[in-house]
Amino acid sequence: MNCRPEDMLVYAVTDRAWLKGESLKDQVEKALKGGVTFVQLREKNLDRRLFLEEAATIKELCDSFHVPFVINDDVEIALASGADGVHVGQKDMDVKEARRRLGPGKIIGVSCKTVEQAKAAEAGGADYLGVGAMYPTDTKSDTSQVTVETLKAICRAVDIPVVAIGGIRADRIQPLKGTGADGVAVVSAIFGQPDIEAAARRLKETAEMYLGRHRRRKTVLTIAGSDSSGGAGIQADLKTMLANGVYGMSAITALTAQNTTGVSGIFPVTPEFLAMQIDSVFSDIRPDAVKIGMVSSGELIRVIAERLSYYKAENIVVDPVMISTSGSRLLDEDAVGALKELLLPMAAVATPNIPEAEVLSGICIRSSEDMVRAAEIISREYGCAVLCKGGHRLNDANDLLYRDGGFCWFMGRRIDNPNTHGTGCTLSSAIASGLARGYSLEQAVERAKEYLSGALEAMLDLGSGSGPMDHGFQIP
């Protein structure tokens, strides 16, 4: 899935018929300020050079609001402009052909009027569906109406997000309640209004009230140690999860007495009590993702692996906490063996830092090329994706993601802040939050790095040692 149901809530479709002397960029910016969650550039008669220029401009604008942006009908413009994807109708291009041309990472939306079309689009690789016209509309002449019952049947028949389109106005959203539609796609009730920003805002408030079949808050479980100083471990994980829009839960592996100057005591829980915590969580609120942090013994690791495999846990992020900041080994040989044998093979991604990647790969890392080699060894050996974090000795904040035989770099901003306590816990929890919310691994990593940078840039300065970051930097 390349887009999330919540991205569909208020989906703006542009129309230069409403420009009235303004630029499209200014109008789209107003819509974004009003809170639209998705933008489609729909150009039926524009010269291709101007179409491409406009697409590149609107893409940059949407990026600055972190809002997905697709092109109507035209895969080539979508590719050339760097747009996030394309929206195609039944007569435009077969979804499989669009997927072949765009590759796996781009968004493809497909217009549907029937359950059959919807199922075929989903099977062909569509990421979302546009269903309509729901009401009479003057914006598109070559369309026919779809009933609310059909919209409901389509939503029931597919697992991908669905957006209702055609004649949508704020007062026409309530009748769509209970259909399962994730949002509304709108042209004239946004761009044809005298105050675009206010119109978008009103649509969003109304859609939030009545729509969204997948709007249950996503949940993440952290299995890690408690940090009494609140900067790392369970405490950092839960703060990170809250800030990244998911509901956080915990299973504590050990209590630690620590502050910014060091750890003065560790009190591990028993294997039975760890299992009890995991069971309590899974039997009631199934997590959409699991983050595993510090686990000090092979015995506890075996309990985690056994329980997670029993519950068929998904989206497991393993932060293989093995080496302390001062460089000393935190895990004995038995625990390292259990981590390698049992936890890594279950992981969607493991996030070692350089010393940890050295232990896991068995090679010494002195260069970026060594990072790639180590990640490749770990990924091949244990069958998981690997995010090898630069930071420690190399590469500033540039991290390497290795998965399925290929790799990409995520360039980080170098932030001059000595207070880095809990950065590993925070990054892995933010990645787990992104995966729980349905982002791809690449998107989850990118968003997590952005969050981490924000938390570091806030320059919280607490304690006399290496202090914590400001996990709540977005909160006023």
Ligand SMILES: Cc1ncc(COP(=O)(O)OP(=O)(O)O)c(N)n1
């Ligand atoms: C979100 C969304 N849904 C449906 C459409 C209509 O697409 P199509 O049927 O291809 O008609 P045109 O928009 O190309 O005239 C859409 N554009 N967006």
Ligand SMILES: Cc1ncsc1CCOP(=O)(O)O
């Ligand atoms: C593009 C499209 N596809 C089905 S109806 C429609 C037009 C929607 O425009 P409006 O929101 O102004 O009714």
Ligand SMILES: [Mg+2]
């Ligand atoms: Mg079309």
